[in-house]
Amino acid sequence: MNWKIAFIDDEPLVRNHLRSLLAWEETGFVVCGEAGDGQQGMELVKSQQPDVVIVDMSMPGMNGLELTRQLSEAYPRLKIIVLSSYDSFEYVRGSLSYGAVDYLLKHQLNPGTLGSVIGKVRKQLEERVTQLRAKEMADIALARSVLRDHLLGAEPNLQPLEHYFSESDPGKAPPRFVLMFVQLxxxxxxxxxxxxxxxxxxxxxxxxxxxxxxxxxxxxxxVDMDRGRWIMLISSGHERSEHALAQSVLAKAARLEASLKIYMNLAATILTSPFFPSLEQSCEAYHKLARRAEGQVLQPARGGQVAKAPYVTIGQEKRILAAMEAMDGEEASAIIKEIMSVEQQGGANHLERMAGELVQIAAKVARKADIPADWVAKELSVFQHPGLTRDRVQAVVCTIYARLAQELYSMNLPSGQSRHVRQAMQIIASRYREGVTLEETAERLAITPSYLSRLVKEETGRTFTELLTEQRIERSKQLLREGDTPLKELHLKLGFSSNSYFIRVFKEATGETPSTYAQRMKRKAK
Incomplete structure (x- = not known):
């Protein structure tokens, strides 16, 4: 997570110095803006909402002490670091009393002193997030418990539930509510x-x-009501228009239906209640929805079996998993296109089922790697639109796999590498088939080839070309272990100009030819 920091100082040289003293992104911060006086500083904080500001004590007009007071009152969660010289130290003491968290002396400003203070402030920010998340989780758990008890006919104190929803609309008129009923x-x-x-x-x-x-x-x-049933109590929030509220609820239901169908290959009955003004009425609304649902819930197939065979075969799933193990999004996309090129009966329905199976495989990869995959559901909004085409479905699924491959690669990068080296290695991983060059990569990163070459050598111990070759050889080993690609076609998948050149490079890197390596792996697998 990157925190936002801003500088407020009337001296441009001081602001430039602050900007250049640290590699801010590597410390977990991004510089979101600068201001040259107190009034500009107030406007900057209002527009950019930084997490931290560094404020000079001696400025014309509104000085740093007054600015600190106003910022502390208006933005109590903002972390303020004051910057002073010896002759403004009385201001420093005043600013600390107004809530500034630390101070820096201008004549001692260097990477060490600045980094120490920034590290302390970052720790405070992280602790605050942890505390807020813990409180949020506790509030959610209590609200769910109260709502479930209420829907089941108990008479709990609804105040925790009222407090939960008041967070979404503080100080405003009480919201209205709607229930959404889901039965798998x-x-x-x-x-x-x-x-x-x-x-x-x-x-x-x-x-x-x-x-x-x-x-x-x-x-x-x-709220999970057991046996494949969920209830969502939804607040109207700030919206007051009846038409807008109705459209919003319909969109939420459509989004949920599409996500269940594509992400988890599940069908469900989804019903919604009319809006009601008080939480006490949610129990009555729930029982009305339950009665409506009794005749609408889909029944299981005869004999309790799912009639249709999967669209993605076991062999194809193994190939996709192998591509993701190699963090190769392009190879995964090629397999997906191959799967989706086969004509199937069933129109849009078969497209949805096929996409659902492919997305489930991606979710399995994400869970195994402990990667949060909530973003997958957001990619699935396309399935809410009519007239879905094979090309559009294919593009969405390939996009999911490309991002997943990138996140897998990011997880496996060595720690301690600079941003430019990490980005260069990601470019190599995604474009090694094209024979990407040092010059092309440097241009994409907006730095000179010589600077990138030096960074790569210093941080990895290898040249850019050696990293590119290493990526190709590691991928070739995996393809050889799978055994699905003919030896004469391997060089085409790896970006080598000819088969003979590939064999020579492989032997130089491993000490054996590709065919010898493949035979040894085959014997080892028996």
């Missing part, structure tokens, strides 16, 4: 196919999709 189809089949631990994880994923589709904390509260 084929729930019995799902419980028969999955072990208890797998089922619990699966149902948590459904609950997460419900939260994402309806707005999450503090605009909605999702």
């Amino acid at each position: 189809a084929h729930y019995e089949v799902l419980t028969a196919r999955l072990k208890e631990q797998e089922l619990n994880a699966y149902l948590r994923s459904v609950a997460d999709l419900c939260d994402q589709a309806t707005g999450g904390y503090p605009l909605s509260c999702t």
Whole structure:
């Protein structure tokens, strides 16, 4: 996470000095703006909402002490660091009494002193986020418990639920509410196919999709009512237009239906209640929806079995998983295009099922690597639109795999490398087939080739060309272990100009030819 920092000082040289003293992005900050006096500083903070400001004590007009006082009153969560000289130290003491967290002396300003103060402030920011998240989780858990008890007929104190929703609209008129009712189809089949631990994880994923589709904390509260049923209590927030509210609820329901179908290959009955003005009425609204749903819930297939075979074969899934293990989004996209090129009966329905299976494989990769994959659901909004084409479905799924490959690669980069080297290595990983050059990469990073060459050598111990060759050789080893690509075609997948050149480079790197390596791996696998 990058925090935002701003500088407020009437001397441009001091602001330039502050900007250049630290590699701000590497310390977890991004410089969001600068101001030359107190009034400009107030406007900057209002527009940019920084997390931290460094304020000079001696400025014309509104001095740093007065600015600190006003900022502390208007933005109590803002961290203020004051910058002073010896003759303004009385101002420093005053600013600390107004809430400044630390100070820097101009004559001692260097990377060490600045880095020490910034490190302390970053720790305070991180601790605050941890505390806020803990409070948020506690509020969510309590609100869900109260809502569930209320819907089941108990008479709990609804004040925690009122407090939960008041966070979304503080100081405004009380919001109106609507219930969204979700019942999974084929729930019995799902419980028969999955072990208890797998089922619990699966149902948590459904609950997460419900939260994402309806707005999450503090605009909605999702409750698991057991046996594949969820209830979302949704606040109207600031919106007062009846038409806008109705359209918003319809959009949320459509988004949820699409996400369940594509992300998890699930069908569901989704119903919504009319808006009601008080939380007490949510119980009555729930029972009305439950009665409506009784005749609409989809039944499982005969014999409790899912009739249709999967669109993605086991062999194709293994190839996709191998491509993702190599963090090769381009190879995964090629396999996806191959799968989706086969004509199937069923029109848009088969497109949705096929995409659903492919996205589930991506979700499996993300879970195994412990990568949060909430963003996948956001990519699925395309499936809410009519007239869906194969090309559009294919583009969305390929985009998901490309981003997943990039995140996997980022996770596996060595720590301690500079931003430019990390970006260069990502470019090599994604474009090694094209024979990307040092010059092209440097141009993309907006630095000179000689500077990039020096950085790469200093931080990795290898040249740019050696890294490119290493990427190709590692990928060739994996393709050889899979055994699905003919030896004579390997060089085409790896960006080598000819098969003979590939064999020579492979032997120089590994001490054996590709065919010898493949035979050895085959014997080892037996």
